Amino acid sequence: MSLVLASFKDIFNVFPEAILAGLIMAIACSFLGVFVVLKRVVFIGATLSQVAACGITAALFYHVHPFLGAAIFTLVTVTILAYPIGKDRIPRDAIMGSIFILASGLSILIISKSGFGLKEVESLLYGNLILTSPKDLKIIILSILPVICLLILFLRPIIYTFVDREEAKVLGLKVVFWELFFFYALGIVVSASSKLGGMLLVFCYLVVPPTAALLLSNRFIWAWIISITMAVLATLSGFYFSYSQDLPANQIIAVISCLLLLLSFMGKILWS
Amino acid sequence: MVKIGEKTAIIRCENLSLGYGKEIVLKNVFLEIPQGIFLPFIGPNGAGKTTLLRGILGLLKPKKGYIHTPFRYKPAGYVSQQKSIDPLFPLTVREIVMMGFYPRLGWWKRPSKTDKKTLDEALEELKLTKYAHKNYRDLSGGTKQKTLIARALISGAEVFILDEPTSELDDLSQKEVLDHLLRFVLEQKKTVLIAHHGLDDLSLHASCVCIVNHGKVRIINADEVKRSISSEIK
Numbered sequence A: 001m002s003l004v005l006a007s008f009k010d011i012f013n014v015f016p017e018a019i020l021a022g023l024i025m026a027i028a029c030s031f032l033g034v035f036v037v038l039k040r041v042v043f044i045g046a047t048l049s050q051v052a053a054c055g056i057t058a059a060l061f062y063h064v065h066p067f068l069g070a071a072i073f074t075l076v077t078v079t080i081l082a083y084p085i086g087k088d089r090i091p092r093d094a095i096m097g098s099i100f101i102l103a104s105g106l107s108i109l110i111i112s113k114s115g116f117g118l119k120e121v122e123s124l125l126y127g128n129l130i131l132t133s134p135k136d137l138k139i140i141i142l143s144i145l146p147v148i149c150l151l152i153l154f155l156r157p158i159i160y161t162f163v164d165r166e167e168a169k170v171l172g173l174k175v176v177f178w179e180l181f182f183f184y185a186l187g188i189v190v191s192a193s194s195k196l197g198g199m200l201l202v203f204c205y206l207v208v209p210p211t212a213a214l215l216l217s218n219r220f221i222w223a224w225i226i227s228i229t230m231a232v233l234a235t236l237s238g239f240y241f242s243y244s245q246d247l248p249a250n251q252i253i254a255v256i257s258c259l260l261l262l263l264s265f266m267g268k269i270l271w272s
Numbered sequence B: 001m002v003k004i005g006e007k008t009a010i011i012r013c014e015n016l017s018l019g020y021g022k023e024i025v026l027k028n029v030f031l032e033i034p035q036g037i038f039l040p041f042i043g044p045n046g047a048g049k050t051t052l053l054r055g056i057l058g059l060l061k062p063k064k065g066y067i068h069t070p071f072r073y074k075p076a077g078y079v080s081q082q083k084s085i086d087p088l089f090p091l092t093v094r095e096i097v098m099m100g101f102y103p104r105l106g107w108w109k110r111p112s113k114t115d116k117k118t119l120d121e122a123l124e125e126l127k128l129t130k131y132a133h134k135n136y137r138d139l140s141g142g143t144k145q146k147t148l149i150a151r152a153l154i155s156g157a158e159v160f161i162l163d164e165p166t167s168e169l170d171d172l173s174q175k176e177v178l179d180h181l182l183r184f185v186l187e188q189k190k191t192v193l194i195a196h197h198g199l200d201d202l203s204l205h206a207s208c209v210c211i212v213n214h215g216k217v218r219i220i221n222a223d224e225v226k227r228s229i230s231s232e233i234k
Helices: A002-014 A016-038 A043-061 A066-082 A092-114 A118-126 A134-153 A155-163 A165-170 A175-216 A220-245 A249-271 B049-057 B093-105 B113-125 B141-153 B171-188 B222-233
Strands: B009-020 B023-034 B038-042 B064-068 B077-079 B159-163 B191-196 B208-213 B216-221
Touching: A002 A016, A002 A220, A016 A043, A016 A134, A016 A155, A016 A175, A016 A220, A016 A249, A043 A066, A043 A092, A043 A175, A066 A092, A066 A134, A066 A175, A118 A175, A134 A155, A134 A175, A155 A165, A155 A175, A155 B093, A165 A175, A165 B077, A175 A220, A175 A249, A220 A249, B009 B049, B009 B191, B023 B049, B023 B064, B023 B191, B023 B216, B038 B049, B049 B159, B049 B191, B077 B141, B093 B113, B093 B141, B113 B141, B141 B159, B141 B171, B216 B222
Parallel strands: B038 B191, B038 B208, B077 B159, B159 B191
Antiparallel strands: B009 B023, B009 B064, B208 B216
């Protein structure tokens, strides 16, 4: 145990920004993910992270700040998804899938014309938490923390809108506004996380810990506590194994998250 | 204009047409509903009862005409026909009923001791106390419906709009719920609009009934109801 703690101390000394950024991303995404899973819009996690990656690629190509590119692309996507195109005929997933394909294709096309090196391309496609710079951490803190604070502040109207849209409308809530508020917040968190987390890790944080949490809990508050705890645990142990076994951090965090989900499934089966 | 008595109208529909897409369900409805009335809306399936109530609530935009209601300032207490609550959300009966306080509590305010007492009383009246901390999704259809009724009742609304609120309840529970609603009208002078299939149970309590059929809306005196409705539906 003391060996593990000593290793953590070493890791924190070497990559303090990476660990802090990873933890903030883990907490924010696993908190928002509980709504994403409950709203049955899991694919929005993959779509927005892919769109953010495309935005980052375009930003680098045009020498603009990556966060700006990611934010513009994701917020435009959220606005398109909010517009009720063929709402009664086509499931939202079909539109999200089409946007995902467009973003994936466009990213590769921009990369092919950009002359980026292999390392840059890899980092763009998969992200790399270890490479977090103090500037990246600053962006993560300045963009994610205010958004999460606002969401916590307005949790009641958001929950009421999601739980019973019709009743919320009757109660006087501006349901379209609150839905957009949540999805724009999600867009900003995904934009800020995508450069370092890449599509895989952001999608993982949004889906895997919340799924395990909702499987194990019967209350909102417990779902959030379990989801965040699981994401933090996966992040810290991911950093440990990445450092000690020389493995890529993002991928190992994603794998550990899935193992925790598997354990939750098994625990649930054994329990019941 | 279909008018009930001489009391001041709390809800007024003028030349109202409602529908979905290109289909018009109700055409040129003129209706005045006075305060403190218990008004059942009767008619066959698909006649437009739900459409009219949704229009009054502001959930459906009129194709033509106007609806004047006080709901912008004081929201209605509403119980919908479908179970509109998403069962995936992990909320208890107490948390669902608490939603009814939203017009008073808004975004942040916490419920006061009086609010909590009102909530406990509503749960007690509808025999929901033992389910208070149970998850909504784990309840039977009838208990779910009672939860939605409790949510509407604690809202402090002046007007209650109930779209077949007793359809999932057994006979005994139906009677209990209807008695409770009637007490509301008589004691607190609340207005209750209730869509219902059957006649017998409701026409006993109401002074008049709103008949919705073939896109038309008519008010009939309760004494005439039983006699008129059978031919109306035919």
